Amino acid sequence: MSGGALLEVGGLAGGYGPLRVLHGVDFAVPAGRIAALVGGNGAGKTTTMAMLAGLLAPSAGTIRYKGEAVDSWSPAQRVAAGLVLVPEGRLVFPDMTVEENLRLGAIGRQARPHTAEGLETVYGRFPRLAERRRQAAGTLSGGEQQMLALGRGLMSRPHLLLLDEPSLGLAPVMVDLIFDAIGDLAGAGMTILLSEQNVGLSLELAERAYVLENGAIALSGSGRDLLGNAEVQRAYLGL
Amino acid sequence: MRLLTTREAVPLLLVAAIAAVLPLLGSDYYLGVGFILFGWIALAQSWTVVSGLAGYISLGHVVFAGIGGYVLVLTWGAVPVWAGALLGALAAGLFALLVGLPVLRVRGPYFVILTFGLAEFAKYVVINIENALGRFGRLILGGPPLETLYWAMAALALAGTLAVVAIRRLRLGAGLVAIREDELAADTIGVPTVRFKLFAFALSALLPGFVGALFVLRTGYFEPAQAFDPVISFTIVTMAIVGGSADARGPVFGALFLVALSELLWSNFPQVYMIVLGALLVGFVLFAPNGVAGLFERRRAAAAAPAGG
Structure with missing residues (x-):
């Protein structure tokens, strides 16, 4: 099995x-x-x-x-x-902008060199986040925050x-x-x-x-x- | 990336410019004031690493200066004076590493109280050791002249400022800010939170150890209640509140402001100094929680925002 x-x-x-x-x-x-x-x-x-x-x-x-x-x-x-968790309740960094949140997602040594490429991928998948890249994450709607949390998780180049x-x-x-x-x-x-x-x-x-x-x-x-x-x-x- | 952004260049240039100008005034008074100012800048920058960036507010940072001063007097005569100061810095860093693991497990008000208690505890341990040895204050004779101490302290202030600028650019700085904003989220995005906090804590203890040693060299004697005086910790926090602690500018602004204020008021109106200081603190906490640096930021944001709306 x-x-x-x-x-x-x-x-x-x-x-x-x-x-x-x-x-x-x-x-x-x-x-x-x-x-x-x-x-x-x-x-x-x-x-x-x-x-x-x-x-x-x-x-x-x-x-x-x-x-x-x-x-x-x-x-x-x-x-x-x-092995990357997108936690319950999203836990985005509310005072940081959308883009700062995403960049932090790539803080791991393995992901950091691929930050630009990761941003492109995430913005491609969630155009809404690209529109709001300079907005504080705390001001997003719940759904947008979930997209952001998902995007932040993707920035760390997960396999699971x-x-x-x-x-x-x-x-x-x-x-x-x-x-x-x-x-x-x-x-x-x-x-x-x-x-x-x-x-x-x-x-x-x-x-x-x-x-x-x-x-x-x-x-x-x-x-x-x-x-x-x-x-x-x-x-x-x-x- | 630009070599230096404005918010990085301003504090570095300010410290360098003050260091260069004060000796030109040709009076020991200004060297003495500069020595104190640079001491506070170095302390406040160090504090910023763990408390400003990572958000673990230390109310006991004097303990590192006290340890530095104590190691200096203990090694006095046995090793060259600068080696003694360096040993003081290393001892402070080592102490932070040892206590850091248990201490950094608690957050918020608990951490504040714990650091305060730890510093008081260390103070009384040293007092009791000295009493048991039959020592009531130790004199240091033949230390380096004021001018030498001035340049050494200026170097520490510059080193502290440079350290904060550099850390903010590194993975370490981003990780510390993530820890400040939400430690659980920091864990999930892969910040090695325990390692980063411990490293920041030890780093924020090194320079204060050195500063404490220089303070002892300047006054010429070591007395535990003075070397571990909690007012030093409070003053560091006050400077961070007045100046801001999000980047390297705040500690420089805060230290400049408080040292200037104390020089002006202390000499002319010693009775009102503490009153003015208290009023200022209340005012800043209420109206400018991010300090002078935060005010600049707000003005810039207001200028950048489209008019109206």
């Missing part, structure tokens, strides 16, 4: 202090595809993403990226290796993009725009792990999907399979 998996997670467990959020999570992200981690609020999606990015140390389990155990790597080392709740708090038209962009990125060969509450849209996009419930994987399969799954339809799609 691990043939062509860029990321393999086994037995991931832990949380915040005495609060255990994850109780042994296993999943894999196939290279060049979109995998989705879906589930409700509090299921452990953001905790999983934080552990993958190195922001939170798991109490047990392994994370293998490109076949290497990265558990002891710092967040910066993971970014340098192409971890997108944590990119649709959170966005207007439906913006959600469509962001999901289109995610689909385009995957079409261009990017590997993506998408963590989402928007289960329907995510399953439509995802090659592999995992339903996270109470800190463990409850269901897994292809996105299409899960879309047709009666339990998923009842619990997440309101059908």
Whole structure:
């Protein structure tokens, strides 16, 4: 099953202090595809993403990226290796301009020489950001900030993009725009792990999907399979 | 990229020009004032590295100057005077590296209080060591003449200014600013936050160690309560508030302003000096939170913006 998996997670467990959020999570992200981690609020999606990015140390389990155990790597080392998180809530630098935000995205040693080329790519993909390049990021709409966060992530030249709740708090038209962009990125060969509450849209996009419930994987399969799954339809799609 | 932008050239040229002009006035008074001014510039620039750029506000920066001064008197007579000053700077940097890892884990007000407490703690440790040794102040006789100290301090001020200019251009500077704006976001874009903070902290301790050694050489004696006086830390922060601390201009403006003010008021109206200083602080915090440098920036932005609207 691990043939062509860029990321393999086994037995991931832990949380915040005495609060255990994850109780042994296993999943894999196939290279060049979109995998989705879906589930409700509090299921452990953001905790999983934080552990993958190195922001939170798991109490047990392994994370293998490109076949290497990265558990002891710092967040910066993971970014340098192409494992890049676009965090929940976007976390753009509000007082900096759009362009300053993007330039900072390329702060990694591996990305810095390619800053100009990266800017061109991001502006090409999100013309809206090019129009607002001199505007303070804090004055952008939620959808534009999400584009910026995505663009900033792309500036670090990722091989695996971890997108944590990119649709959170966005207007439906913006959600469509962001999901289109995610689909385009995957079409261009990017590997993506998408963590989402928007289960329907995510399953439509995802090659592999995992339903996270109470800190463990409850269901897994292809996105299409899960879309047709009666339990998923009842619990997440309101059908 | 241009060799130097205006905001980089102004502070560098200002420091160099003042250093060149003051000796021409031909009086020890001006050399003495210049010595103090350059000392403050070097301290405020160093503070800017960790507190201005990375946003970790240190309220205990005097500890590095105190350590520098203490190492100088401890090594006095045993090593050449400049080696002693250099050892003082290295000791301050080493101290920052050692305490930095635990201290830099806390942010915001906790960091402010921790740095203040750390400096006071160091002060009392040194006081107790000196008491146990039966020493109450140490005299230094035969230090370098004022003119030599003046040029040494001018070099430190220039070095500090140059350091801030250079760091802002490097990956380190961009990373520190990212840490200031949002440390979690800085982590996710690949800033080695722990390493950068520690490096900045150690860097911001080196020059103060040297400055502290020169202060001791100038006064001719070392007394712990004076060398670790928390008012020195407060004054550094005041200069940063008055001048600004986003780039190398602020510390120069702030130090110039406060030294000029203290020379004018202290000699003529010593009673009102602290009152005026307090009023100024309140005024700047309320109306010009980014200091004099921030005011220039705002005027420039207003001039660049299209009229009307």
